Amino acid sequence: MVFLGMLADPAGQVLAGTLLFAVAGVPGLFTRRSASWGGHVAALLSVLGAVTGLAGAVTILHGGINETFVIAWTLPFDSCEIGIDPLSALFLLPVFLIPACSTFYAKGYWPAAANPDSAPKLAFFLGLFTAAMALVVMARNSVLFLMAWEVMALAAYFLLTAENHKKEVRRAGMVYLVATHIGTLALFVMFILLRSQAGSYLFSAMRAVDASSPLSTVIFIAALIGFGMKAGLMPLHIWLPAAHANAPSHISAIMSGVMLKMGIYGIIRVLSFFPHPPLWWGMVVLASGVIAGLLGVIFAIGQQDLKRLLAYSSIENIGIITIGIGIAVIGKTTGSPALLVLGMAGALLHVLNHSLFKSLLFLGAGSVLHAANTRKLELLGGLASRMPLTAMLSLLGMVALCGLPPLNGFVSEYLLYAGFFSSILTGSGSAVLYMALSAVVLALIGGLAIACFVRVYGIAFGSLPRSAEAANAHEAGWEMLAPMGLLALLCIAIGLFPKIAVDLIMPAISSGYLPQQGKDAAAILFPPLGWLTVVSFILLAFAALLLSFFLRGLRRSPAAASDTWGCGYLNPTPRIQYTASSFAEILVKLFGGALRPRYRQPAVTGFFPKPAGFTSRYRETLLDLVIFPFFSIVQERFSQLRKLQHGKLPLYILYIFITLLLLLLWSP
């Protein structure tokens, strides 16, 4: 009864959705492990949870509602507050949508019958992971936030190490675990300092922290490190590519589409505690966004592993989102509501957009992996004729990701450009120059993204199969196609009707960032999004017109079929096709300074050279050249300390006891 009562209230709907996700995987744990109904129950409960939660989140977002609950607890960290405001509600949209799609997709992709050991575990942790992320955006108490954050981080660890019999999966998991805890450490520092500034653990007490004190600088940097580590800002991204590549694809979709955004949420939330941030904060945020965006896409171009490429492109998109936040903070400092609104609107819309198209692409990559049994681009090819629907949906995702009209990626980038250009138009001083250069880099990022994803589509889906497995690929089942179709539809809808989407997210900007200025000021400054709809439909009309001419021509004189022209060469094989590496070669060489490609290339000597081979390999520059060497030195130097870590549980408990005792003695 209580549960039904909750459903009347939008915030109650959100909480009910969260609860449904939390328990979705539990029944599956108690069934026979290869039985499939555990998966069915999980999918059903997740979809129910998503529908309830999304209904509540949309109502809150649309109405600009702000609700707070206090839950009784006995911990000495002030009261346990949970709240939902439009900003939280906006982040709740991907939190509920994407995991539901993934759970549904998992029925075809990761069925219990084929994976009796991992399927129930995955379903359980997936639900827990989702509920934890929902709690992260709803927590209004620092300690509760950190608890939810840790549950999220650990659940993600168990999800991504589903195939823990593989060595690279375990390694990716370990790197992730270390990285996420370094991030959490920074968050501890940040929240403790915030507590000392605001006098409370509650977010509601942190409304007006003075940004000019030196402690605030430390808070800002700790937030950037802690949340940036989760979001994957360069150079804190080291855990991200391997983790996304080695997780099951439907998990990668959630990690990239939703979990990274938790870092973004944290940055936005903490920045909203400071009414008057200094200018250099905005510049630092903008610069880190520009760096992540540019390096992310440059690394993506070199990748030969489909999912690793998508992971790097997530870093690029996180960079674009961060650019938006940077514009907003600069706008806040310089007292320009236009900049603030445009930057924040671009960032928040891109959060939503990226979660849609990147999850779509990861699910598509999962279908490819499922069908062709490989993630290596060099072994794929010809999938468009073997799995046409997957190819079409993935193509939509790629066009959206490249920020091309008429899909949704363009809208958020357009808002960011509008921010840049409105600053260029009216601003003065060094900030303008800074904005102008960032706008140009954003354009470069867009161009590079096109190069990167044309390569993926052309090599993996176009042309002829480069291996027997790719040749025997088959179309994915409806359980896998349906969630992808839903995500693609949303991409198209936002792209064609951007005004509706932006109107929906406006309350999230006003609630978190525009306390003084009303919505009216923002509405006047807003670029004419209705025109985007008009031009999109004109584009589609022209395309339809040309298509009908084309088809009429084909009917009049039917087309002949032939081989691809080989310039007179009559016996082509799939092996002579252009490869993914050759496609990227010129760009990789241009950006060799960051990518550090390694070529193994035997010298050709003599009149009759022997058969020889050529290999090219791209490394994780930072991880392989800096972090791992550093950690192996640390391991050598501090090996004595390992004696403290001996695996005897009673002694570990003793450590805790001694620490507690010392702390009690030390505290006044």
Added chain:
Amino acid sequence: MTDLLIHLVLIICMPPLMLGIIGKTKAAFAGRVGAPYLQPYFDLFKLLRKGSVFSSTTTWIFRAGPIITLAATITAALLIPLGNHPSPISFAGDMILFAYLFGLARFFTMAAALDTGSSFEGMGAAREATFSCLVEPTLFFALIVLCRISGSLSLSTMLTHSLVNIWFSAGASLVLLVAGLFIILLAENCRIPFDDPNTHLELTMIHEVMVLDHSGPAFGYILYGAAMKLFILGAFFIHIALPFKTGDHLLDWGIFIISMVALAITIGIVESIMARLRLVRIPQLLVAASILTAFSMLLILR
């Protein structure tokens, strides 16, 4: 209303003429008579009537590529002002859409090229992808300069804003801008010294090699789209390089048409007296164009 009509007629009819004039200029330099001015129109009509041959390795995207590319180009043509008149569609921020529509066109041209599985077309697509990335910054530096000079966020105002005074007050900046834009005009439209539109089978080719497998009406769409792109970017360039306006409607249209013809002749001259660059030099020249326009921006923003 008449302006809108003239705009549409020029957009639809004039692009192939530019190619005809370039061809005639080159023939004159080589001491030949050359093909008639209207030859590109004859070619287009012939192609539109012919049948098609499709490679058996290709899928729907190979057929969709030319259609989407041409549709995006025509849409972009509605956003660019011609002569002294605003474009049919103009709104704040339309220059971003303008730039990204060409991105859309490029995406599908390259995807169609890769769909054939031919090494030649793969090579062409790789080059196109690389070089167009390097063109992007130049275009945006130029847009920033124009936005700052005209105090507007719309292409129509940016380009038809009276630039003659600016040439006197900030001439240095505009000279750099024009130089940078001329380089990308040639690069984006695959003219010499970046690419040679007349050779089809050289490994140094970019655009022509990407469309090697297209035939019939689809190839017609591609050629027409390429001509229209030259026309649109040419008009963009003309607005800055030759900003002569009288205020009289018909006279301004006349000036515009004469300027475009002069541009075509200039391109023809460049093609006649220059050799194609080696492939490794192309990125260097494109980066140089970016730097020129970046300087131009610095001069304006300081």
